[in-house]
Amino acid sequence: MDPLFLAYSYFRRKKYEQCTEICTQLLEKNPYDQAAWTLKTRALTGQVYVDEVDVDEEGIAEMVMDDNTIAQVSRPGTSLKQPGTGRGAPSQGVRPMSQSGRPLSGFVRPSTQGGRPGTMEKAIMTPRTAHTARPVTSASGRYVRLGTASMLSTPDGPFINLARLNFSKYASRPNLAKALFEYIFHHENDVRNALELAALATEACQFKDWWWKVQLAKCYYRLGMYRDAERQLKSSLKQQDHVDTYLYLCKVYCRLDQPLTAIEVYKQGLEKFQGETTLMTGIARIYEGMNDMDNAVKFYKDVLNYDSMYVEAIACIATNHFYTDQPEVALKFYRRLLQMGVYNAELFNNLGLCCFYAQQYDMTLTCFERALSLAEEVTLAEVWYNIGHVALGIGDMTLAYQAFRLTLANNNDHAEAYNNLGVLELRKGHVEMARAFFQAAVSLAPHMYEPHYNWAALADQLGDLQSSYNAAKRAVDAFPNHVDSKELLKQLKHHFSLL
Structure with missing residues (x-):
């Protein structure tokens, strides 16, 4: 051969x-x-090769050192960085939130689980949730590590010595130039040389090749020059309508924190490519990021009309039904995923919770046993935490305590488990242990209102009114609609006014 x-x-x-x-x-x-x-x-x-169409997760560098901020305080419903309370927005008392205020999505993807600290101190000191279990570094650092790993495939040195290449020669030969550009951009991660080659090739084809304009936009995006990337992508769309170009342009607008503009671009793409599920999914993700769950579910359902096997849409709709007190409906969607061949610990964990809240107790423990057998280290902590919740629901406090302890054994930074262990210790009368657990939960997850309120109630019982007042105020700041926190804060204000 x-x-x-x-x-x-x-x-x-x-x-x-x-x-x-x-x-x-x-x-x-x-x-x-x-x-x-x-x-x-x-x-x-x-x-x-990594498909860069999907939205990248913003790391510490992108979060804190953002040069593209136009306004510090955005209007409600116009920013992904400060999501408001849109239509159908879930309550933090019902659906868990990330540190940035977004509801945790039913499908893990970039930018859904990491928080967005406002200062460098918070970014460095605040640990991630159990879903990530690692600090999220900057995107540029990820590209450098990828480039370092790619060198292992060529132990005798790089295949192409970029310093000796004559880019003008290759730019005039499209068949060689395109393969060379992708090698430089993806394998070597040398954005500067890739940008030089793309600029020369665009000039060589007299600015008539839409593909090179998209590659220029990728280089500009990687360098943080988002407005230049936007211009190149718009120019490319004038010459050739392409789904990836629309997706990349929306990615630029999301990084510029202009979600409404991104939605408009997605809808323009749907006019050209009717029924394109990736465009509809992009709209649903943005609505979900802005806490507009009604519109998010609407577009996820539109996705299922065109592709009934779309896992992300099924998972997100199921999660929304679960947190809107419809566990039976959520159970149907999760069973659909199981029938499609999705077989992992997360799915069986969700099936167990749905069965428990739908009062199908015979299947609950079976699903959790299967989840434990399939779970990895980080997921194992979440499964044990949910088993602890089930134990609390049936009144088995011993099992609940052991489950929360096992949660901490698998993930020592699990703030929710610390909070619940504090409540159980308080019920046993172990005040100092309860206080220690509440303090650990507060330090790990300052965006949660439960440990703040529990600490405030405990300090109030012990007579430490100043600590109780501070904790109750933090609880109200974290969740303004929590009635008990507002009532306790009102009582403490009245007490201080009498003094």
Whole structure:
């Protein structure tokens, strides 16, 4: 069999390492073999390729050192950084929230689980929730680590010495230039050289190739030049309508914190590509990020009209039904995921909770046992935490205490478990232990109102009125609609006024 044909076969089947080995052997025999050179370039790119259309998670650097902020205080319903209380917005007393104020999504994806601290101190000191279990570094750091890892595939040095390349020569040859650009951008992560090649290639084709404009926008986006990226993407759309271009333009607007503009662009894309599920999912994600759950569920249901196997839409609709006191309906959606072949600890955990709240107790423990058998380290803590909640529901305080202890054994930063252990210790009369647990919960999750209120109530019982007042005030700040916190704060204000 012809070696080059075999290499192409490996490439089509995504067996990039075998493809690279054959191309290397061909290039050793003939270093000027352009077909083997191009194929090896594409194979090396395929090994480290990451689809950048999806929205990146903002790390500490992007959160704090943001040069694109226009207004410090945005209007309600116009910002993803400060989500308001939109229509159908869940209450924090019902649905858990992230540190930034967004409801936790039913489907883990970039930018849904990490918080958004307002200052560098909060970004460094505040640990992440149990869903991430690691600090979220900046996107640029991730690209550097990817580039370092990609060098392991070439122990004898880089395949292409970029410092010796004549980009003007390659820019005039489109077939070689496109493969070379993707290699530089994805494999080497050298944005400066990639930008130079894209600029020369765009000029060589007389600014008529929409693909090169999109690549220029990617380079500008990676460098933080979002307005330049926006101009290139808009110019590309004038020449060629493409779904990825719309998605990338919306990604730029989301990074600029202009969700309403992003929704308009998504809808313009739907006019060109009717029924495109990725565009509708993008709209639903933005509405969900702005706490407008009614519109989010509406677009998720539209997605299911075109693609009934879309896992993200099914999971998010199920989560919304669960937190709106419809566990039976949520159970149907989760069972649908199970029938589709989704088989993981998270799904069985959700099935167990739905069965418990739908009063199908015979299936509850079975689902949690299956979740425990499939769970990994971080997920295991969440499963034990939910088992503790089920134990509280049936009145088995011993099992609940053991489950919350096992939660902390698997994740020592689980603020909710600390809070619940404090409540159980307080019921046993262990005041000092309860105070320690509440303080740990407050330090780990200052955005939660429950540990603040519990600490305030405990301090009030002990006669430490100043600490009680401060804790009650923090509870009201975290959740303004909590009646007990407002009532306790009102009583303490009245007491201080009498003094």
